[in-house]
Amino acid sequence: MKKSELFFNVLLVPIDFLMIFLAGILAYSLRFSTELSFLRPIVFDLPLSNFMEIVFAVSPIFIISFALLGLYSNNGVRKPWKEIFHIIVAVSSGFMFLIFITFMQREMFSSRFIFFAGWIFAILTVVFGRIILRFIQGWAASKLKFGFHRLVLLGDNSAVKTIQNEIKNKPVLGYRIIRKLRDFRIEDLEKIYKDPGIDEIILCSSNMPKERIQELLDFCQEKNIDFKFVPDMFQAQAALFEMQTISDITLIEVKRTPLDGWGNVMKRGIDIFGSLIGIILFSPFYILMALIIKFDSAGPVYVRLERISRGKKFILFKFRSMIDNAHEMKYDQNGDLKPEFAKLNERGAGPLFKMKNDPRITRVGKFIRKTRLDEFPQLFNVLKGEMSLVGPRPHEPEEIAKYKKCHRKSLTIKPGMTGMAQISGSSDLDFEKEAKLDIYYIENWSLFLDFILLFKTLVVMIKGDETAC
Numbered sequence: 487m488k489k490s491e492l493f494f495n496v497l498l499v500p501i502d503f504l505m506i507f508l509a510g511i512l513a514y515s516l517r518f519s520t521e522l523s524f525l526r527p528i529v530f531d532l533p534l535s536n537f538m539e540i541v542f543a544v545s546p547i548f549i550i551s552f553a554l555l556g557l558y559s560n561n562g563v564r565k566p567w568k569e570i571f572h573i574i575v576a577v578s579s580g581f582m583f584l585i586f587i588t589f590m591q592r593e594m595f596s597s598r599f600i601f602f603a604g605w606i607f608a609i610l611t612v613v614f615g616r617i618i619l620r621f622i623q624g625w626a627a628s629k630l631k632f633g634f635h636r637l638v639l640l641g642d643n644s645a646v647k648t649i650q651n652e653i654k655n656k657p658v659l660g661y662r663i664i665r666k667l668r669d670f671r672i673e674d675l676e677k678i679y680k681d682p683g684i685d686e687i688i689l690c691s692s693n694m695p696k697e698r699i700q701e702l703l704d705f706c707q708e709k710n711i712d713f714k715f716v717p718d719m720f721q722a723q724a725a726l727f728e729m730q731t732i733s734d735i736t737l738i739e740v741k742r743t744p745l746d747g748w749g750n751v752m753k754r755g756i757d758i759f760g761s762l763i764g765i766i767l768f769s770p771f772y773i774l775m776a777l778i779i780k781f782d783s784a785g786p787v788y789v790r791l792e793r794i795s796r797g798k799k800f801i802l803f804k805f806r807s808m809i810d811n812a813h814e815m816k817y818d819q820n821g822d823l824k825p826e827f828a829k830l831n832e833r834g835a836g837p838l839f840k841m842k843n844d845p846r847i848t849r850v851g852k853f854i855r856k857t858r859l860d861e862f863p864q865l866f867n868v869l870k871g872e873m874s875l876v877g878p879r880p881h882e883p884e885e886i887a888k889y890k891k892c893h894r895k896s897l898t899i900k901p902g903m904t905g906m907a908q909i910s911g912s913s914d915l916d917f918e919k920e921a922k923l924d925i926y927y928i929e930n931w932s933l934f935l936d937f938i939l940l941f942k943t944l945v946v947m948i949k950g951d952e953t954a955c
Contacts, residue, residue: 491660492747492750492751494619494623495558495747495748496751497619498557498558498616498619499549499558501615501616501619502548502549502552502557502612502615502616503545503546503549504615505608505611505612505614505615506541506545506548506549506608506611506612507538507541507542507545508607508611509604509607509608509610509611509612510537510538510540510541510545510604510607510608511538511541512603512607512611513599513600513601513603513604513607514534514537514600516603517599517600517603544580544584547580547583547584548576548577548580548608551576551577551579551580551583552573552576554576555572555575555576555579556572557569557572557573557576558748559747559748569616570613573609573612573613573616574609577605577608577609577612578605580608581601581604581605581608584601623660624657624659624660634660634661634662635660635661635662635685635686635712636662636664636682636683636684636685636686637653637661637662637663637664637684637685637686637687637688638663638664638665638666638667638675638678638684638686638687638688639663639665639666639667639688639690640667640669640670640687640688640689640690640691640702641668641689641690641691641716642668642691643690643691645690645716645735646666646690648732648735649688649690649732649735650663650666652732652735653732659732661686664678664682664683664684665678670702672701672702672705675687675702675705679709679711684709684711685711685712686711686712686713686714687702687706687711687712687713687714688714688715688716688737689702689713689714689715689716690715690716691716692715692716692717699715704891707894707895707898708891708894708895708897708898709797710796710797710898712739713739714737714739715737716735716737743898743899743928743929743931744929744930744931744932745899745928745931749931752933753874753931753933753936754871754874756875756933756936757868757869757871757874757875758869760868760875761865761866761868761869761875762869764862764865765865765866765869768862768865771862772862772863775787775805775854775859775862778850779805779806779848779850782848782849782850783806783809783810783848783849783850784810785806785809785810786806786810787805787806788803788804788805788806788863789803789804789805789806789808790802790803791803791804791882792882792883793880793881793882793883793901794880794881794882794883794886794897794901795872795873795880795900795901796897796898796899796900797897799883800867800872800873802864802867802872802873802880803863803864803866803867804860804861804863804864805854805859805860805861805862805863806848806851806860807847807848807850807851807852807854807855807860808844808846808847808848808851809846809848857947858943858946858947859947861903864903865903868903871900872900873900873901873902873903874899874900874901874902874903875902875903875904875936875940876902876903876904876905876927876935876936876939876940877899877900877901877902877903877905877927878896878897878899878901878902878905878907878924878927878928879901879902879905879907879908879920879924880901880902881901893917893921895925895928896921896924896925896928898928899928904939904940904943905923905924905927905939906923906924906926906927906939907920907923907924908943909939909942909943909946910923
């Protein structure tokens with residue numbers, strides 16, 4: 487899911503909340519209008535301020551109902567009648583829950599008319615709010631080129647023409663076809679990816695050999711590109727992937743990770759909250775560490791290390807645990823390990839370097855590495871969105887250049903301050919096992935797994951386990 491789509495999807499929540507609140511105010515205003523009061527006199531006392539408090543308190547019930555019925559899921563462009571039907575069911579479910587609560591408390595609401603009018607207005611206002619938002623989203627995609635998907639179609643059959651015509655006739659879909667290719671070579675896709683860019687590839691041919699499909703899938707995963715394909719009859723019946731439609735063409739999307747969509751929103755929210763709390767709580771510690779590091783050895787307090795996050799370089803911050811210019815001592819001008827370091831590498835085969843008794847580590851550095859205190863400045867990377875609290879290890883560009891295709895899947899999500907490999911004795915793991923742990927995390931992510939890994943990280947820090955550094 488692109489950030490623009492995620493933005494509009496997340497925006498649905500506050501808009502629905504406001505529309506529910508507006509529905510309550512409209513129902514109240516109608517009941518207390520002069521015309522209706524004349525026809526049916528008001529025999530109860532319900533100040534507007536009290537009523538607004540009630541509406542504000544019960545509005546989250548409808549948001550929860552909407553979420554349970556999938557009104558915030560990202561399943562492509564929904565058919566309007568289906569979305570309206572789900573809104574009617576969700577609003578009705580919310581009001582049924584309120585009726586049940588009122589009954590259980592043996593209380594009667596002051597006005598049955600406001601209750602009934604609120605139900606009608608809630609359906610109308612929520613539908614109206616979503617129509618306006620979808621219109622803005624479509625307008626932004628077609629006129630401002632904001633959030634459109636740069637699409638490549640692969641194949642030469644009727645499905646290609648159908649999808650092409652549907653996108654042309656419905657700009658609100660937010661697609662712009664960059665290329666149509668009867669056949670493909672990875673080299674050609676690489677060129678298109680660099681300029682003008684690719685957000686999504688749809689494979690329309692179902693006759694392509696499995697080896698070529700796997701090659702295409704590897705390319706999409708490595709480049710963080712959405713991959714969909716038009717299935718044959720058997721695949722459409724047996725597929726366990728996420729399905730959606732454009733016109734009458736069925737598409738199956740191969741999901742890269744559960745972090746797509748709302749999983750990404752929840753994880754980012756926890757990252758922001760956790761990093762802010764950590765930075766505030768440990769601010770005195772930063773000052774203390776700066777004084778200790780300066781007193782122990784010459785050089786800066788922090789080191790700025792080049793790392794890779796989802797295919798892009800960023801600067802990772804750490805407390806300096808080595809002598810100054812330690813990184814330059816390890817690699818030559820070509821990015822290869824210098825011979826004197828290569829022969830001391832304890833990680834064996836693979837692109838990673840590890841040496842337990844590294845002479846470049848300072849006295850203070852040994853302690854802060856053992857307790858992982860050197861990694862605390864990475865909270866600023868997490869706050870900036872370059873890293874996550876939990877994720878794969880952030881590796882060096884020189885290491886990544888030596889990765890095989892199967893290893894590059896670990897680069898499809900943000901690296902983490904901690905993760906499965908980091909708390910599993912990563913200094914003693916060979917590279918293949920570490921890569922498998924990172925890929926397992928990507929494919930099986932959950933908030934519960936993140937909390938477990940954070941808890942285990944605290945245990946590792948308290949124990950001072952060097953094998954988990």
